[in-house]
Amino acid sequence: MRKFYSVRDNLLASTIIGSALLLAAPAFAQTAPTAPVANGPTPPAAASQAGATETASAEDLDEIVVTGSIIRGTDTGISPVTTVTTENLEARGINTVQAGIQALSSNNGPALTNSFTANGAFAAGASSVSLRGLSTNSTLVLFDGLRAAYYPLSDDGSRNFVDLNTIPDDIVERIDVLRDGASSSYGADAIAGVVNVITKRQFVGVSARAEAGISQDGVNANQRVTLTAGTGDLDDQGYNAYISGFYYRSAGTFQRDLPAPFNSDNLTGICSERTGARECGPNNIANSVDANGALSAFAIGTANFYVRPANAENTVASGRYQLLNPGAGCLNGTAYNPTAAQLAQANNVTAPTTVCQIDGTQQYDMVTPNLERFGGSARFTATIGDNSEAYLLFNFAQSSTDYTGRPATIRGNAPAGILFPQFSTSQNQTPALAPGSAVLALPVFVCAARVNCNATNGTLNPNNPFAAQGQVARIVGALPDTVTENSTRSRVYRAAFGLKGTIFDDVDYDFNATAMHTDLRLKTNGYVYIQNLLNVIADGSYNFVNPSLNSQATRDYLSPENVTDTTSDLYQAQLTVQKSLATLPGGDLRLAVGGSIFYEAVDAPSANDDYNGPTQRYFTLNAFGTKGNRTVTSGFAEINAPILESLTLNASGRYDNYSSGQSNFSPKIGAIFSPIDQVTIRGTYSRGFRIPSFGEANALPTTGYVTQSITSIPNAFLAQYGAGCSQATPNGCPAYLTGYSIGQTTLASPDLEPEKSRSFTGGVKFDPIRNVSLTVDYYNIKKTGAITTPDNSPAIAAYYAGADIPAGFEVIADAVDTNNPNARPRIAFVRSQLINADTIKSSGIDFGINGAYDFGPVKWTSNLAASYILELSTTIDGVKQRYEGTLGNFNLTAGSGTFEWKGNWLNTFDFGDVALSTTVNYTSGYDLSAQDQGDDYKDCGRAEVYNDCKVKSYVTVDANVNFKVNDRFNFYVNVQNLFNRLPPVDTVTYGAYLYNAVQGGEGIFGRQFRAGAKVSF
Template identity: 70%
Template sequence: MFAAPAFAQTTVPDQAQTTPAPDAATQDGGDIVVTGSILRGGDTGVSPVTTLTTENLDRRGINTVQDAIQQLSSNNGAALTNSFTANGAFAGGASAVSLRGLSTSSTLVLFDGLRAAYYPLADDGSRNFVDLNTIPDDIVERIEILRDGASSSYGADAIAGVVNVITKRKFNGVSGRAEAGISEDGVAANQRLTLTAGTGDLDEKGYNAYISGFFYRSEAVYNRDLPGVFGTDDQRSIGGPNGILNGRDANGAIGAFDLGSTLYIRPGTTGRFQILNPTAGCKAGPSISPTAADLAASATLPTSNICQEDFTNQYGVVSPNIERFGGSARFTAKIGDSSEAYLAVNFQQNTSSYTGFPATIRGAAPTGILFPQFSTASGAANFAPGSAILTLPVYVCAARVNCTAANGTLNPNNPFAVAGQTVQLVGRSPTGVTQNETRSRVYRAAFGIGGTVFGDWDYKVDATAMHTDLRRKQNGYVYIQNLLNVIADGTYNFVNPSLNSAAINNYLTPENITDASSDLYQAQFTVGKALFDLPGGPLQVGVGGSIFYEAVNAPSANPDINGPTQRYFTINAFGTEGNRTVTSAFGEIKAPVFDQLELTAAGRYDHYSSGQSNFSPKFGAKFTPFRQLTLRGTYSRGFRIPSFAEANALPTTGYVTQQISAIPAAFLAQYGANCRPDNSAGCPTYLTAYSIGQTTLASPNLQPEKSRSFTGGVVFEPLSNVTLTVDYYNIRKTGAITSPSSAPAIAAYYAGAAIPAGYNVIADAPDVNTPNARPRIAFVESQLINSDTIKSEGIDFGANTYFDIGAFKWTSNLNASLILELSTTFPGGRRETYVDTLGNFNLTAGSGTFRWRGNWANTFEYDKVALTGTVNYTSGYDLSAMDQGDAYADCGQAPGYTGCRVKSYITFDMNASVAVTDKFTFYVNALNLFDRLPDVDPVTYGAHLYNAVQGGNGIFGRSFRAGAKFGF
């Protein structure tokens, strides 16, 4: 990333750029308060700080703050991207940063140094975070990323670092922009409009006021829009077993029978299935007919017409529809000769929507509270004992129970009713696909006054209020009881679903609307004073206090309080509610002992109304033996408070892919002699397309996670226009809140052994084709505990140069992060390490921990023309994950048809701009100029066959964007 520190700022950032950030040097009357300090000019290079300005983001062709933060080299693994939220993420519609790979809950996001309301939905149903999509792009002045622990300044959540979004302090005139972009293949279209108007001069008139508004839209991208294997279930081009659902493999054989949106039946409870309506044929996709040899080789294939349904190509979504708009206003005024006050208000609406697969009309419902396992054991009518296969009765009647020839009629959906035979029905909803939409509305106001009193006392008082309304709309999901009702009374036409009325379709899949909210109210003050002079300068002391209230109210979108069937298939049951008040006191001291040595110390005490408290100290030192060389280092302790979801929430269920290679041969043998760990092609899709639900149970007795971190860095400036930085970090988090690894419980179930204490394993519905085999696992339940020790260690590198040769200027910024270790140590000493693998799989959705991330940007300017080229790099990784039962880098998660590694990913972006006049600039972006696509990853489940964190927007291929901006 580019960085643009002000000349007055002596902080040496991760990257340097000599163009000053507008207004930065005059913030608060001359010196600025850098993120991580409460003193003016307080952090003068002790901690590593990255500064991003909107000017430099423009040069790189990055058009949202969310994208800029996601592309930070220090952002790793467990980040939450917009593309992942279109693939079943708990926190749908949101985006979050994960510095140092320590998850979204260990990075604190601030607005103008104040806390922000959490997104109402938790990441993975457990981790609180601030949604990056709620940042008002049009009024952002700069973004400061403190790559160091900062609990001593800000309290909880700042273990891995802080992202501080700083908005414009003042604006005079009128400015705006209009831009639009699209990929070379005609997808991923996006548009942005902004307009800002301000008046008043703070110095001459004593006030400034501005208003601003923006609109942003990006269109959904579907898998069918992507090339090659990324757009299809047909994996034969990469050596995969079955081509598409129920298709022929590379050897010409038909794969195991699986279920699509075409409905199949079989009389009784045994035998082969057949299409319910053979005249209509397949609902989606062509059909193939099994040969006599096919039927002889498999007792599970239907008698005829096997439908090939390419789910990924027909329904898969890469990125959701996103639409954002909002407005902001700020009034700033001088108060006397030495103070300044402001009032700022913001509103923003963000809508994210996408479609899914055809709805499930058979299967186990997600784990709930009162009825954690839904099956016929609960007495639900029309379900076969011990399974979730629907049974169509012989007779239907208005009473829906005890239907006979006397009070009902033969079931029109059961072609065997006339023979007095029930049938079993399998398949997905044939009448449409699921639809999901999240709409968040964010309201924020902030007020503050600061300056100097009593001659030399600096003071600042700030207050903020932020409220988020979140509405989730879900359509197309089958409501279980309504499904049972229409089966029993025969009002739904399964034979010819197109004849069903809108009313009956809506009855079967009623719209599900769930409202959630979050709140944050904060007031804080700081005072500071230079006490006396030391040989290196004045000794500064600052103290402050804060009180804030935070709350989340996110009810379950699929509660089971009314009974086991009074809910939807497949909608997760998670939800949480809670509130707390936090009071804090903090202080800081800066002592320039002499010209070459500066020492800092800070501490903060936080007390929570929920009973927890914590003291967080921090110490820093900067030594400059000569002007060109600076040595710096910090030591701090921090904490993360248990989230509302971790302490008080309904069970949450995440899904992880179960590889055939990790299932014992003895278990697989039940599904045929050819079904082996080394031969997935011989196994039914029931096992090859298999994910285990990992259900997390909250615990109100959790304690805060504690952290210890230190940094050590070198800043070398051999020339005034060349800066080289190297910063080492080491973070250890103890008492980490986690659910125990599910591996012991999974291994015990497969082996037929007793399930270990602390776990509950719930079996899935049996395979419809092998009903007598021991079923696969549906869910593994375990309760959150303070248990583990997590360590993150690495090195950040920066190389920044600026040359001005007459009319020609060259700026170069190289930024890279190397993770040396990311590991978890469990009680008893067992250790899992994740760098360069898919781990921490449970934390990252299998997106892994990249050893290297970095970018190198070069800007060439001549007269009115500027050209910027940026190389983006993310390293590859091994297809293994120790938290999935593998040894380190043993390729244990790789299916047999792929190699052991996913390759590194490199893209190149180009941006050109022309200042037509001093008031008008035209620009063109070429993103992923060389049309590079990420390597195939068959294991990561946040996207289809690629890693969404590694691939980012590069998956869209070569894209272009053009725009114009003006300012008067």
Template identity: 65%
Template sequence: MTISIRARLLATTLVLMGTASPAFAQEMAAQETTQAGGPQDQAAPASAMQEAEADPGPDIIVTGSILRQTSTATPSPVTVLSSETLDRRGISTVQDAIQQLTSNNGPALTNSFTANGAFAGGASAVSLRGLSTSSTLVLFDGLRAAYFPLSDDGTRNFVDLNTIPDDIVDRIEVLRDGASSSYGADAIAGVVNVITKRQFKGVSGRAEAGISQDGNAANQRLTLTAGIGDLDDKGFNAYVSGFYMRSEALYNRDIPRPYSTDDQRGICNSIACGPNNILNGLDKDGAFGIFNPVVSDFYVTPFDAANANALGRPQLLNPARGCLNGPGHTLTAAELANSAANPTFACQEDQTYRYGQVTPALERFGGSARFTAKVGDDAEAYILFNFQQSSSAFSALPAVVRANANAGILYPRFSTSAGGAANAPGSGPLTLPVYVCAARVNCNAVNGTLNPNNPFAAQGQVARLSGRLSDTLTQNETRSRVYRVAAGISGTMFGDWDYKVDATAMHNDLRRTTNGYVYIQHLLDVIADGSYNFVNPQLNSKAVRDYLSPENVTDASSDMYQGQVTLGKALFDLPGGPLQLGVGASIRYEAIDAPSANDDYNGPTQRYFTLNAFGTSGHRTVYSAFAELNAPIVEQFEVNLSGRYDKYSSGQSTFSPKVGAKFTPIKQLAIRGTYSRGFRIPSFAEANALPTTGFVPLLPAGLPNSFLQQYGAACTNTNTPACPAYLTAATFGQTTLASPDLKPEKSRSFTAGIVFEPIRNLTFTVDYYNIKKTGAITSASTSDAIAAYYAGQPIPAGFQVIADAPSPAFPNARPRIAFVQSQLVNSDTIRSEGIDFSASGSFDISDTVHFSTSLEASYILDLSTTFADGTTESYEGTLGNFNLTAGSGTPKWRGSWQNTLTVDPFTLTATANYFGGYNLSAEDQNGSGTSGDCGLAPNPRYVPCDVKRYITLDAVGSVKVNDHFTFYVNVLNLFDALPPVDVVTYGATLYNAVQGGNGILGRQFRAGAKFNF
């Protein structure tokens, strides 16, 4: 799109704002007072008319500035979410409110997505402008918070939104602009500033419970806050607050089809229906394809004593018991002829229906205490304590024991002949030996016995083993404890110098507990001594199960200590007002210690199958100096200049300037704009972590036919259903190697916008943003290395490609890729460009009737990456950046529209939430083609190439019984709109976890009561 077209779009949108169809928005309003009735800082972008005619009120500090000023209309766009606004919307947590920001897009992290064993297990993070979690800075009362000990995708530092103390939050200010000139690193895409209550008087609380219309996903919430004193009358205020929240886990079997099953045959269009992805399921014509051995039933294949030649087909280890978790199918002669690896009888299993979990079980509780006091006539001091514990629990599939898997280790292979050759681990398929013995080595007929788990032992044959431990589910639990203290004093000295001194310390203690993962050496042990009953796993004792899958407990922590001082003074008067200067300095220490839960320091067998191996540690001190100058040159024109210098003990340093201006030609119109430079410091994980691996689909549709046809003549990149599960159900690991020599990512951003208020209390805003990030830290695209491997060509420099074990069914074919390794580098240029819209109005219809409306939407014009070779990939409106977003995509539109009608004593609020559609393509995926070409859609394309837009409507009704009690009922997702089907995104089953994270629960009801004395 050219500049002129974008300019016309900007102008046309402004004209149509008043009559546009719902593009939907968050409310932008700040409370005038706290619950205690005292004065409250404001930060909403007031209109020019409000600035010209409203009383100045108390001086405030707006997010993104260090100066106290009367005006709330800053050059930078700011969205304000008040606690009252969130309450009216039926949003019970701050993290949920932030996730629903219209400017939150792309690689955001939700609780449901991260709880399933992901790198940042159990955490939640925001991604403004689609620029990832590490480019959005999260603050508490303008001060930094400790990073979550684990990293997003094993590389990016971020603040966990679950650590925010919901019960004392007064409002959330979202600066939708670069702010490194004020806050330093990470504030490239914007800043989320969570502001707590300054004071509270009396006693208040709530009791709330909710459930879905199907009787699941139950949740509860209890809060209590009590405070005494009044800052104005008594010179002090103290309050304490506590809360408890819990939400139950939701499983796929409890939600409607197609999200509850692996069977996609019910997903059809006019051309075709989807495949039956139930393991070993029959296709739409009732035919069996290629055997998939990864079911919860053990299969064995007889091999000669040298473990070199198959002597038969796979068969159930315990045929008398039959299939545990699904029906079985006896193969026809034609189906047996498809592959020598097909068994005569195949167990079928719908793993999503039986084991799939949509949301984890969550539990949070905590407490806060604050004391604030006047110090003399010109100062105010405070101290604030917070403690919070957040826990999540998630269960997954039974533990895997299969012939081939992406685990990054040498698979055990046993070559035991009847004559007594030694059992020894090596590379190759997992095999049950002929003899077992207590010594576990050199087992033979003299010192051992025939292996009771090997049905071919009497014939002197070994048995290759595959399947899952039907008696052992993998489970992931995280428990995060956060301790935080903040203290400060602010006031005036020497008559006209404003000062503010703050200090904070925060410690995050994270415990990860996993169960059900097979410890490799212990697996070798129980195979060698025969102590584990593979024939009837349910008969194993708890002691044997615990030995094979010992509980893994890993403790990690992060710390942040910060001290900051600012000074401000009005130097002299300009025609438009006082020229203000602010200066400040800060020092902070930050550290992470996150040992790997699955390292291989002691050898490749001294670890677990498939358990995430991320680990990192590091610490650094940051010294900063900053300044700001605000110059109201004339009444209609104001300029703001700011800059900050940051120096890191790890060797990096950077200067970040910013200039902003606001022009008010008439009282109904303000024009604003900013230009800034910023940076993101390399994370601890990027600089010195252990190698980290993320798994992505193999996507055989993008592989050359010369490779695919080794797995059957019918297997081609246009006929992937004819390919074996070894290819179609495979993932490969993208292993990232840290680099201590990385430089900070640098950014350049500018905004331009208008604030238009044709009449009082009716405001429209349009803001354009353009962000360019250079030297982006990344590993180079793996496409060339992957293509070279599958084409049999030399691997490009800087990459290492590790092949998987061969397919048991096609042992002579070139194996699929198991891992691609590369080191992080400063290489790419990332661009994010778009427009934000908002409209808000507030109207008193009568003395007892009031109506307010607020609309906000964000539209992405461009989100792209340019690589070192000059090539560019565009992601807006697609599933890209697929590797960065986990396939959750980058829709062009997000928005919401909130309307509230108050007829004393009743209040009714309806909020529409909009999540734009996207195309099933991603330019960063090998073979997907160009943006918008549906390159990731399955073939035949049984679903539309474009995932539909998603709209939900929430309704909240309340009645104020008297001055002390209010009762309310929330109906979330009023019309029970389920997310559109997405067969490509892998963060959830057949839907987008970010797009449909709450909607997948269907219609939900929540009722509660609030009291205030």
């Protein structure tokens, strides 16, 4: 992806925690069933409300899989682990594991949500987690403790991650979230933590589910169906086999389906009084008239064609633009005839006497894509002899997304070229690689040969209304009859095998192997292919005057379908052995050692390369792509020493060697101390690393777009566009300068070093009675040599000032402004190479309160989880940029920023046959500033005058009611966003329109209803 800690936030967080303590207070005086803890079992009430669940046998308890440790056995609790069961998700009304992971309180900052797919994400069709705000590539996602293949496309074209949409929801037992560095156990990418998805070991019987949901406004319809069947009992029969399948669908939602202001380009309803006077937003509907009667700068991208005459050489234009076919009027939008005064405005000197007003957001844009997922799993597990067990697991999952965009442009840049960094069309339909090239023009003559057309070998151009006068027609606009379409289809195939047991009476072994292949097809339609555009202009085969008369074959020629197939693979084998070395006062001194080898590969060719020339590509489609593979061999060990009953020490280390030439040793130590039964103190210290991704080390150029505020453009530069154009009077500037984005083109580097990290945690767990548990954990992570693009602000400033561009940067100018062809163009792209430079620090506190109480006929459980970020910062050349509570890291998060507080509080009241659950979700507000955009910390630097300085906090309440009809059948009804609270308005964040997709989530759909039924026998 490419936004002041307040008293109010503190009070709200304190109120939530205090309320939980007050509600749990009755339990302090009495006993109750075992309470859930951060790394403990499912609470009885949650299990009951969700229907029948499996419980672990006594034998199973000795085989606990401890995420973050290679020693199998009873969890020591040294590292902070959050366990989320599927029953917990059901109690909260969350119907996919992907959504459950996104809702984690420790997930923050540059997380990648499904909604971002419809907003131009590089890794379209995917979802990923970002623990501690350290981005998607610093959180390791595992399946049953084994690595998974990367999604073939990279986040921002550079960061590898595992797509959460590939998780087979129906067979997931629980999700363990290790909130601590874990490179000593798992190797690279585990800097911020680990998400370990653990599947069911066995299943007996048949279980089926069907559910459907929709918002009260009739949008975001979704359906889910699952079926699981299994036979055999491992304890009694020595085997278990089960198969499972699922189907899930979520309908896409358009912006026009949302309430105001999220459904329109008209921002006049967004107002603020922070300047002392009431200021309201602009009417950004293309070619609109503001409250003062002024016409906004002439907008050409309205899916209509406008032309303006110029001499045959296309060097001198005259007169105003006009609709290419005035008789047909506006093919899209509403016609408006500006007054003489409006046409006389400085920014409308070439505006046509009839303009087309169009609300692009309302007419075209989508909030979320159409999403469809289905798949199946099969597992066979068997005991071998008296003390061994083996399993074989197969998974298949297909995830598809599709969404439509805006009309395809016929004039623009083809970004991030591989051999040719920029292309813009010129008057003679040949590539103009130098800045300041002329505007695309319809020639006087057209001919079949397409070159050197004249009166002898051709005919007057029927698309050019000025051809008879020997003039070319400069043409601007977008295709009136074609919108862009994007779709992804990801197929994941995975097999896993495991064998564990005991040999030589006291040596435990655990062997696991996995193979995973991802096949992703990326398909786009409606994007203009440059050479084909030049061809139809030159031979006259495309009817620009009346596009409705074009055949489908002609449309397909101009914007041919683009299909790109990408793949990723991972193959891994791992063996661990462990043995008790001695008996200490607190228990067995255990040593585990192991080795691993895995191969990973990504083959993601460019969807828009220019290998065959600068015109053999599409407008606006990125050229990013990468290909690479590597083999990693590892050795690791861990020792767990219960020195006393109250004190356990733990140490582990891992050495990884990459075939690409890098290697790293990752140590970790930890201790847990219980001076009394009710108090536990724990802490860890570790070092970790992140290997450069394939996208960072060996990728084609990638371009991400960052919105450019006119206030960051010097007045000296703006003045050339007219005396009325300045930072103080942006309405006097052409649309060419207002609200545009700079393309930041990133070049990979094979010389990058691994990022290094050190982290430590310290926490206290307080159990006043067996039914109530309170935890407080502090974490502190420091990453050095972080891979980043250099700060491009000096290069941008140099271009605006007309000075030499600093070394290491290339600034590429945009096509000229059609209204000011003699003015210096704005910036199109800034190119630079990735480097190891930054130091990133993340620190904060996690809070957890878990309690259970039996009132007799009613069982109550309460689970609160909250995270507070003390600091998230990047130090560049000795200068620290802080992001917590602001929109930063702006470029990395698409302006979604870093929230200081995030948490949820689940309460379940189980009456036996009926269970009621409510969840309060809270995300704090943030200041509209970002130090990586040149602002001071929390200085309101990104806010417009019609914005308050701070986006408000966001609180929603979800409710779920489960009805147990009998032991085999139950049904449930849940309401998401019970009080119909829409996310607070954010006009700066660009990952979604007018709201923060990470903060708001599915709250943008308002109140939603879902009903379902489960049957088991």
